[in-house]
Amino acid sequence: MAPTVSTATPTANGVIDLRTSSTREVNELLSSPGAPTRLTITHPEGAHALACGLDADLDVTVDGHVGYYCAGMNQKATVTVTGNAGVGVAENMMSGRVHVKGDASQSAGATAHGGLLVVDGNAAARCGISMKGVDVVVGGNVGHMSAFMGQAGRLVVCGDAGEALGDSIYEARLYVRGTVASLGADCVEKEMRDEHLAELAQLLDAAGMRYQPDEFTRYGSARQLYNFHVDNASAY
Amino acid sequence: MTTPTPPTQLRESATFDRGVIAEIQRAAETGIYDIRGWGAKRALPHFDDLLFLGASVSRYPLEGYREKCDTDVVLGDTHAKFPLHLDIPITIAGMSFGALSGQAKEALGRGASEVGTSTTTGDGGMTPEERGQSKNLVYQYLPSRYGMNPVDLRKADAIEIVLGQGAKPGGGGMLLGQKITDRVAGMRTLPMGVDQRSACRHPDWTGPDDLAIKILELREITNWEKPIYVKVGATRTYYDVKLAVKAGADVVVVDGMQGGTAATQEVFIEHVGIPTLAAIPQAVQALQEMGVHRSVQLIVSGGIRSGADVAKAMALGADAVAIGTAALIALGDNSPRFAEQYGELGSAAGFYDDFQAGRDPAGITTQDPELAKNLDPVQGGRRLANYLRVLTMEAQTLARACGKSHLRNLEPEDLVALTVEASAMARVPLAGTNWIPGRY
Amino acid sequence: MCGIVGVHLRDATLHPQLGTLLSGMLDAMCDRGPDSAGMAVYGDPTWSPEGESTVSLLDSPLPASELAQQLGVALSAPVTGHDLDPTIVVHAPVSTDALTAAVRSAVPTARIIGFGDHLTVLKGMGNPTDLANRFGLRSASGWQGVAHTRMATESAVTAGGSHPFAVGPDQCLVHNGSFSNHMSIKHELERAGVTFDSENDTEVGARYVAKQLAEGVDLEKSLLMLNETFDGFYTLLVSTSDSFAVVRDAIACKPAIVAETDRWVAMASEYRALAQLPGVDAARIFEPEPEEVYVWHRQ
Numbered sequence: 001m002a003p004t005v006s007t008a009t010p011t012a013n014g015v016i017d018l019r020t021s022s023t024r025e026v027n028e029l030l031s032s033p034g035a036p037t038r039l040t041i042t043h044p045e046g047a048h049a050l051a052c053g054l055d056a057d058l059d060v061t062v063d064g065h066v067g068y069y070c071a072g073m074n075q076k077a078t079v080t081v082t083g084n085a086g087v088g089v090a091e092n093m094m095s096g097r098v099h100v101k102g103d104a105s106q107s108a109g110a111t112a113h114g115g116l117l118v119v120d121g122n123a124a125a126r127c128g129i130s131m132k133g134v135d136v137v138v139g140g141n142v143g144h145m146s147a148f149m150g151q152a153g154r155l156v157v158c159g160d161a162g163e164a165l166g167d168s169i170y171e172a173r174l175y176v177r178g179t180v181a182s183l184g185a186d187c188v189e190k191e192m193r194d195e196h197l198a199e200l201a202q203l204l205d206a207a208g209m210r211y212q213p214d215e216f217t218r219y220g221s222a223r224q225l226y227n228f229h230v231d232n233a234s235a236y
Numbered sequence: 237m238t239t240p241t242p243p244t245q246l247r248e249s250a251t252f253d254r255g256v257i258a259e260i261q262r263a264a265e266t267g268i269y270d271i272r273g274w275g276a277k278r279a280l281p282h283f284d285d286l287l288f289l290g291a292s293v294s295r296y297p298l299e300g301y302r303e304k305c306d307t308d309v310v311l312g313d314t315h316a317k318f319p320l321h322l323d324i325p326i327t328i329a330g331m332s333f334g335a336l337s338g339q340a341k342e343a344l345g346r347g348a349s350e351v352g353t354s355t356t357t358g359d360g361g362m363t364p365e366e367r368g369q370s371k372n373l374v375y376q377y378l379p380s381r382y383g384m385n386p387v388d389l390r391k392a393d394a395i396e397i398v399l400g401q402g403a404k405p406g407g408g409g410m411l412l413g414q415k416i417t418d419r420v421a422g423m424r425t426l427p428m429g430v431d432q433r434s435a436c437r438h439p440d441w442t443g444p445d446d447l448a449i450k451i452l453e454l455r456e457i458t459n460w461e462k463p464i465y466v467k468v469g470a471t472r473t474y475y476d477v478k479l480a481v482k483a484g485a486d487v488v489v490v491d492g493m494q495g496g497t498a499a500t501q502e503v504f505i506e507h508v509g510i511p512t513l514a515a516i517p518q519a520v521q522a523l524q525e526m527g528v529h530r531s532v533q534l535i536v537s538g539g540i541r542s543g544a545d546v547a548k549a550m551a552l553g554a555d556a557v558a559i560g561t562a563a564l565i566a567l568g569d570n571s572p573r574f575a576e577q578y579g580e581l582g583s584a585a586g587f588y589d590d591f592q593a594g595r596d597p598a599g600i601t602t603q604d605p606e607l608a609k610n611l612d613p614v615q616g617g618r619r620l621a622n623y624l625r626v627l628t629m630e631a632q633t634l635a636r637a638c639g640k641s642h643l644r645n646l647e648p649e650d651l652v653a654l655t656v657e658a659s660a661m662a663r664v665p666l667a668g669t670n671w672i673p674g675r676y
Numbered sequence: 677m678c679g680i681v682g683v684h685l686r687d688a689t690l691h692p693q694l695g696t697l698l699s700g701m702l703d704a705m706c707d708r709g710p711d712s713a714g715m716a717v718y719g720d721p722t723w724s725p726e727g728e729s730t731v732s733l734l735d736s737p738l739p740a741s742e743l744a745q746q747l748g749v750a751l752s753a754p755v756t757g758h759d760l761d762p763t764i765v766v767h768a769p770v771s772t773d774a775l776t777a778a779v780r781s782a783v784p785t786a787r788i789i790g791f792g793d794h795l796t797v798l799k800g801m802g803n804p805t806d807l808a809n810r811f812g813l814r815s816a817s818g819w820q821g822v823a824h825t826r827m828a829t830e831s832a833v834t835a836g837g838s839h840p841f842a843v844g845p846d847q848c849l850v851h852n853g854s855f856s857n858h859m860s861i862k863h864e865l866e867r868a869g870v871t872f873d874s875e876n877d878t879e880v881g882a883r884y885v886a887k888q889l890a891e892g893v894d895l896e897k898s899l900l901m902l903n904e905t906f907d908g909f910y911t912l913l914v915s916t917s918d919s920f921a922v923v924r925d926a927i928a929c930k931p932a933i934v935a936e937t938d939r940w941v942a943m944a945s946e947y948r949a950l951a952q953l954p955g956v957d958a959a960r961i962f963e964p965e966p967e968e969v970y971v972w973h974r975q
Contacts, residue, residue, distance in 0.1 A: 113425070
């Protein structure tokens with residue numbers, strides 16, 4: 001059965017304590033017509049699915065560490081996590097902005113279509129997996145298989161990238177400042193032209209990262225695996 | 237005068253028959269595995285190997301027409317605020333826009349709505365045609381997440397998390413370049429004309445413990461309104477069904493190896509997964525042991541063709557069935573009307589399975605606008621509705637003959653088997669005996 | 677599937693809190709595995725007193741007191757028995773081998789779920805939090821503990837199916853994921869004389885590691901060998917009397933979080949389980965890299 005809900009009420013300065021209100025109550029409040037435009041959630045302590053499915057220009061801060069799928073399927077809202085985020089932060093985001101000040105676990109920004117995900121610390125494996133148009137900017141490193149099957153959007157890594165970066169990538173654009181442990185199937189280094197430098201500068205600025213675009217290398221699809229050729233069989 | 241030597245008789249090898257020889261030659265020619273649509277084509281133990289024990293001196297039948305045999309079913313009433321209420325226990329399985337033409341998806345929606353049942357989206361997302369026509373629309377949540385978005389999620393009547401399908405348990409979606417048109421590419425965020433390589437695992441969870449958290453997230457996003465289905469291809473069905481329930485599924489969908497696909501490797505279709513017949517008792521046993529049979533509903537698919545199949549699946553314990561291949565045939569797939577066109581494609585009506593090529597003369601498994609015109613969605617919808625009605629009436633006929641006033645009152649004890657394999661798999665006795673091989 | 681938790685206390689002043697900390701972690705993982713649980717503690721003075729060896733068992737036909745008495749006679753040594761239904765724990769000032777042999781002889785149908793100089797293993801069916809309360813886990817102390825909450829699939833939810841699998845002296849192995857070639861490895865181990873208690877894929881991993889350790893291979897090397905031998909998806913937490921180790925497979929889909937401070941190292945399937953540890957706000961929190969073996973040794 002659906003958990004029983006009582007309407008959670010924020011304190012006068014817009015704070016809800018997750019020790020006394022449930023995730024269901026908070027999410028229901030945030031999706032209701034009377035949702036507060038600003039809200040701080042305290043003591044999340046790894047709770048899952050917090051502030052997911054938002055669909056309005058809200059400003060939500062989660063003060064602490066969150067579990068899986070925080071801000072999942074986000075639309076329009078700004079969600080800030082002051083601590084670390086678990087698996088799938090901002091997964092399938094459509095628009096809006098999600099900012100993780102700590103580290104992000106696996107599959108950050110997975111399959112997202114739009115918006116901006118910023119991770120100040122490290123993101124783990126599969127960052128931007130199957131990305132479909134989102135912009136992801138990571139201040140630290142990303143783990144293995146990041147941008148796996150990346151279809152569209154841009155991933156900026158200010159640190160290093162793990163093994164198999166961009167494996168089976170489609171049209172997503174990747175910018176890495178540090179080292180890349182290895183490139184995945186069909187992912188190659190690409191030329192940095194003026195339009196790429198401009199786009200990268202914009203992304204770094206939007207994410208508040210103080211690096212210069214010319215410190216980065218661009219990676220993307222070689223487009224050799226778009227249609228099957230027997231000579232590429234070993235790539236499969 | 238010498239007697240002429242009689243010519244040696246041509247003798248085909250059972251191991252290297254013509255089909256196998258042709259396939260080896262094709263492989264040597266092209267260097268790529270054979271890809272096709274449809275489901276497993278080889279003979280398998282199936283519903284035809286089961287028979288109903290009709291009325292007798294000890295069991296009395298119901299009169300047709302006057303004495304009702306009801307057919308309704310409720311799906312997903314454990315957690316969801318709005319379970320699905322269907323008039324018949326036969327649903328339309330997930331098939332993607334992309335694999336199918338827009339006209340075909342519209343026709344499926346029309347036909348299903350006319351008889352009060354549901355359709356299911358596929359690997360390409362939700363189209364306005366289908367949402368517009370289908371009164372009960374199940375939205376698939378697949379590893380690829382093509383087109384997935386919260387707006388459509390909230391428009392759906394139910395959500396089906398797909399782990400796999402019977403044709404290729406462990407395989408992801410496949411759509412070749414010739415079917416990635418402008419519209420399909422736009423919906424899937426892909427470049428036009430690429431051969432779509434699909435993920436086989438979900439990108440942000442693996443395993444039932446993490447599936448439980450994903451289900452929680454989907455419920456939160458949709459305000460706990462919609463039933464959540466979990467669909468698996470039939471492999472280790474007993475464990476899969478238990479784990480799906482533990483992860484929080486409201487409905488479990490099990491697709492046997494006869495289940496169709498629009499495109500995958502031939503070896504996958506024929507050599508992975510177990511027959512539908514063998515999967516159903518495993519699924520039912522799992523649900524019964526957990527005390528949730530009937531409260532977590534079971535939908536079975538993979539080779540459902542007639543009302544007899546529907547009735548037998550339900551007798552074995554399914555709450556409903558889903559049809560895919562049969563629905564397409566009802567729309568006009570493989571119709572003799574297109575005999576000449578099939579000939580031009582090197583095939584014939586009744587044999588055509590090259591859905592991956594997108595050249596379907598029936599206008600169903602194609603993206604070509606000229607070919608798609610061969611399917612009139614209104615007419616197609618009517619044909620599907622006719623077929624669904626026949627399936628329902630056939631099932632009712634058999635159920636009444638067994639003394640049932642509701643299809644759900646069919647039970648395994650109404651069945652016997654014709655072969656040892658079917659008896660063992662379906663766990664019903666061999667006809668005329670009390671024997672079920674391997675009964676435990 | 678399941679939830680894994682484990683904590684290794686570097687600061688001896690925290691040893692009295694081991695049970696409380698481990699209980700809290702276990703509690704947070706109930707959702708991942710509500711059917712049964714296993715917990716293991718190193719160095720508890722009541723269950724595994726210094727100078728004595730301990731055997732933990734399930735399915736004993738004799739109650740703890742009677743078993744202890746019988747063993748006492750057989751060993752000519754004072755044996756103490758604790759009844760922690762359904763687990764029984766016995767300890768005595770004799771070698772582990774002697775105590776284990778005596779237990780096997782006295783109750784051959786019982787299932788030994790842990791043995792060693794320092795290790796107590798408790799398993800049971802039902803809600804993990806309720807179990808932990810019944811066992812009195814909160815009052816346990818020691819330097820290291822691991823626990824596991826299980827999402828069972830077998831029709832009979834068995835206590836014995838929980839992890840850790842403790843099949844070598846003072847060894848524990850906990851597993852989240854699913855091996856894919858364990859049957860072949862199992863048969864190979866059987867041909868080498870290893871016997872198995874269950875059909876569980878995790879037991880194969882535990883027996884493999886135990887065999888390497890028994891043959892003198894160190895823990896890190898044993899886990900590297902496991903990486904090369906076992907296929908499938910796994911996050912493993914492996915402990916011995918002086919080590920605490922974590923390793924993940926090459927694909928690393930199953931979750932794992934490690935938190936480390938000067939006072940303790942902890943590992944769990946989800947951050948929620950680490951959230952209550954003292955000083956976690958200042959901890960170094962990271963996710964193990966695939967195929968790398970992380971080992972912490974007792975100082």
